[in-house]
Amino acid sequence: MPPKLIFRVHAVRRMFVRSITAAEVRIVIEQGETIERYPGDTPYPSRLLLGYARGRALHVVVADNGGADETIVVTVYQPEPALWQPGFRREAAAMKCVVCKQGETRPGKATVVLQRKGATVAINDVPARVCANCGEEYVDEQVAERVLAAAEASARAGVKVEIRDYVAA
Secondary structure (H helix, E strand, O other): OOOEEEEOHHHHHHHHHHOOOHHHHHHHHHHOEEEEEEOOOOOOOEEEEEEEEOOEEEEEEEEEEHHHOEEEEEEEEOOOHHHEOOOOOOEOOOOEOOOOOOOEEEEEEEEEEEEEOOEEEEEEEEEEEEEOOOOOEEOOHHHHHHHHHHHHHHHHOOOOEEEEEOOOO
Protein backbone atom coordinates (compact mmCIF):
# COMPACT_ATOMS: atom_id res chain seq x y z
CA MET A 1 0.00 0.00 0.00
CA PRO A 2 1.40 3.45 -0.89
CA PRO A 3 2.32 5.74 2.00
CA LYS A 4 -0.17 8.28 3.25
CA LEU A 5 0.61 11.75 1.87
CA ILE A 6 0.64 14.73 4.21
CA PHE A 7 0.94 18.13 2.49
CA ARG A 8 2.44 21.21 4.11
CA VAL A 9 0.08 24.11 3.55
CA HIS A 10 3.05 25.86 1.90
CA ALA A 11 3.15 23.02 -0.66
CA VAL A 12 -0.59 23.34 -1.32
CA ARG A 13 -0.21 27.09 -1.89
CA ARG A 14 2.68 26.53 -4.31
CA MET A 15 0.70 23.80 -6.09
CA PHE A 16 -2.25 26.15 -6.56
CA VAL A 17 -0.06 28.95 -7.97
CA ARG A 18 1.64 26.46 -10.29
CA SER A 19 -1.51 24.52 -11.28
CA ILE A 20 -0.14 21.23 -9.94
CA THR A 21 -2.60 18.65 -8.62
CA ALA A 22 -2.28 16.23 -5.71
CA ALA A 23 -2.66 13.40 -8.23
CA GLU A 24 0.38 14.69 -10.14
CA VAL A 25 2.38 14.84 -6.92
CA ARG A 26 1.43 11.23 -6.14
CA ILE A 27 2.57 10.18 -9.64
CA VAL A 28 5.97 11.80 -9.05
CA ILE A 29 6.29 10.18 -5.61
CA GLU A 30 5.30 6.72 -6.88
CA GLN A 31 6.97 6.73 -10.29
CA GLY A 32 9.63 9.43 -10.12
CA GLU A 33 13.33 9.22 -9.38
CA THR A 34 15.07 10.34 -6.19
CA ILE A 35 17.79 12.69 -7.44
CA GLU A 36 19.07 13.91 -4.09
CA ARG A 37 18.90 12.63 -0.52
CA TYR A 38 19.15 14.67 2.67
CA PRO A 39 19.62 11.98 5.35
CA GLY A 40 20.62 14.52 8.01
CA ASP A 41 17.39 16.51 7.79
CA THR A 42 15.34 16.51 10.98
CA PRO A 43 12.94 15.42 12.23
CA TYR A 44 12.80 13.09 9.17
CA PRO A 45 15.21 12.40 6.33
CA SER A 46 14.10 14.09 3.13
CA ARG A 47 14.71 13.79 -0.58
CA LEU A 48 14.20 15.56 -3.89
CA LEU A 49 12.26 13.66 -6.53
CA LEU A 50 12.06 14.26 -10.26
CA GLY A 51 9.06 13.02 -12.19
CA TYR A 52 6.85 13.87 -15.11
CA ALA A 53 3.11 14.56 -15.19
CA ARG A 54 1.05 16.00 -18.04
CA GLY A 55 4.24 16.23 -20.08
CA ARG A 56 6.09 18.54 -17.70
CA ALA A 57 8.95 17.94 -15.29
CA LEU A 58 8.16 18.34 -11.59
CA HIS A 59 10.37 18.42 -8.53
CA VAL A 60 8.81 17.27 -5.26
CA VAL A 61 10.62 17.57 -1.93
CA VAL A 62 9.38 15.06 0.63
CA ALA A 63 10.24 14.02 4.18
CA ASP A 64 9.73 10.36 5.02
CA ASN A 65 8.14 9.55 8.38
CA GLY A 66 8.64 5.79 8.11
CA GLY A 67 7.36 5.10 11.62
CA ALA A 68 3.90 6.34 10.67
CA ASP A 69 4.12 5.28 7.00
CA GLU A 70 3.67 8.92 5.97
CA THR A 71 5.33 10.96 3.27
CA ILE A 72 5.26 14.68 4.02
CA VAL A 73 5.20 16.86 0.91
CA VAL A 74 7.42 19.83 1.72
CA THR A 75 7.22 21.72 -1.59
CA VAL A 76 6.47 21.15 -5.26
CA TYR A 77 7.66 23.07 -8.31
CA GLN A 78 8.34 22.90 -12.01
CA PRO A 79 12.14 23.23 -12.39
CA GLU A 80 13.23 26.24 -14.43
CA PRO A 81 15.49 25.22 -17.33
CA ALA A 82 17.72 28.24 -16.66
CA LEU A 83 18.51 27.02 -13.14
CA TRP A 84 19.03 23.33 -13.92
CA GLN A 85 21.23 21.31 -16.21
CA PRO A 86 19.40 19.48 -19.02
CA GLY A 87 17.33 16.64 -17.59
CA PHE A 88 16.64 18.60 -14.36
CA ARG A 89 18.79 16.29 -12.19
CA ARG A 90 21.51 18.78 -11.28
CA GLU A 91 21.50 22.49 -10.58
CA ALA A 92 23.24 24.73 -13.10
CA ALA A 93 26.85 25.55 -12.32
CA ALA A 94 27.47 28.43 -9.95
CA MET A 95 28.66 31.73 -11.35
CA LYS A 96 30.93 34.28 -9.63
CA CYS A 97 29.17 37.50 -8.71
CA VAL A 98 30.34 40.45 -10.83
CA VAL A 99 29.18 42.95 -8.17
CA CYS A 100 30.85 41.80 -4.94
CA LYS A 101 33.49 39.65 -6.69
CA GLN A 102 33.43 37.28 -3.69
CA GLY A 103 30.27 35.21 -3.76
CA GLU A 104 28.90 32.51 -6.01
CA THR A 105 25.34 32.37 -7.23
CA ARG A 106 22.80 29.80 -6.18
CA PRO A 107 19.41 29.03 -7.73
CA GLY A 108 16.71 31.12 -6.15
CA LYS A 109 13.88 33.56 -6.77
CA ALA A 110 13.78 37.32 -7.19
CA THR A 111 11.16 40.03 -7.17
CA VAL A 112 11.78 42.23 -10.21
CA VAL A 113 10.39 45.77 -10.05
CA LEU A 114 10.35 47.71 -13.32
CA GLN A 115 9.36 51.37 -13.61
CA ARG A 116 8.77 53.63 -16.62
CA LYS A 117 6.80 56.86 -17.09
CA GLY A 118 4.68 56.45 -13.97
CA ALA A 119 4.07 52.72 -14.39
CA THR A 120 5.42 50.28 -11.80
CA VAL A 121 5.27 46.54 -12.36
CA ALA A 122 6.49 44.10 -9.69
CA ILE A 123 6.92 40.46 -10.68
CA ASN A 124 7.33 37.94 -7.86
CA ASP A 125 8.94 34.48 -7.87
CA VAL A 126 11.18 35.15 -10.86
CA PRO A 127 13.69 32.30 -11.29
CA ALA A 128 17.12 33.75 -10.68
CA ARG A 129 20.66 33.08 -9.65
CA VAL A 130 21.28 34.86 -6.35
CA CYS A 131 24.71 35.70 -4.94
CA ALA A 132 25.17 33.91 -1.62
CA ASN A 133 27.41 36.76 -0.41
CA CYS A 134 25.70 40.02 -1.40
CA GLY A 135 22.27 38.97 -2.70
CA GLU A 136 22.73 40.35 -6.22
CA GLU A 137 20.23 38.68 -8.56
CA TYR A 138 20.73 37.49 -12.15
CA VAL A 139 18.21 36.11 -14.66
CA ASP A 140 18.86 34.30 -17.92
CA GLU A 141 17.85 35.62 -21.33
CA GLN A 142 14.59 33.65 -21.56
CA VAL A 143 13.45 34.86 -18.14
CA ALA A 144 14.47 38.46 -18.94
CA GLU A 145 12.41 38.34 -22.14
CA ARG A 146 9.32 37.05 -20.29
CA VAL A 147 9.65 39.66 -17.52
CA LEU A 148 10.10 42.49 -20.01
CA ALA A 149 7.17 41.31 -22.16
CA ALA A 150 4.87 41.13 -19.13
CA ALA A 151 5.90 44.60 -17.94
CA GLU A 152 5.58 46.04 -21.44
CA ALA A 153 2.04 44.64 -21.78
CA SER A 154 1.06 46.18 -18.45
CA ALA A 155 2.57 49.56 -19.38
CA ARG A 156 0.76 49.57 -22.76
CA ALA A 157 -2.51 48.76 -20.99
CA GLY A 158 -2.09 51.90 -18.89
CA VAL A 159 -1.49 50.12 -15.60
CA LYS A 160 -0.01 52.42 -12.98
CA VAL A 161 0.88 49.77 -10.35
CA GLU A 162 0.73 46.03 -10.81
CA ILE A 163 1.98 43.12 -8.73
CA ARG A 164 2.01 39.72 -10.41
CA ASP A 165 3.67 36.34 -10.14
CA TYR A 166 6.12 35.11 -12.73
CA VAL A 167 4.59 32.63 -15.17
CA ALA A 168 6.98 30.17 -16.80
CA ALA A 169 6.63 29.32 -20.47
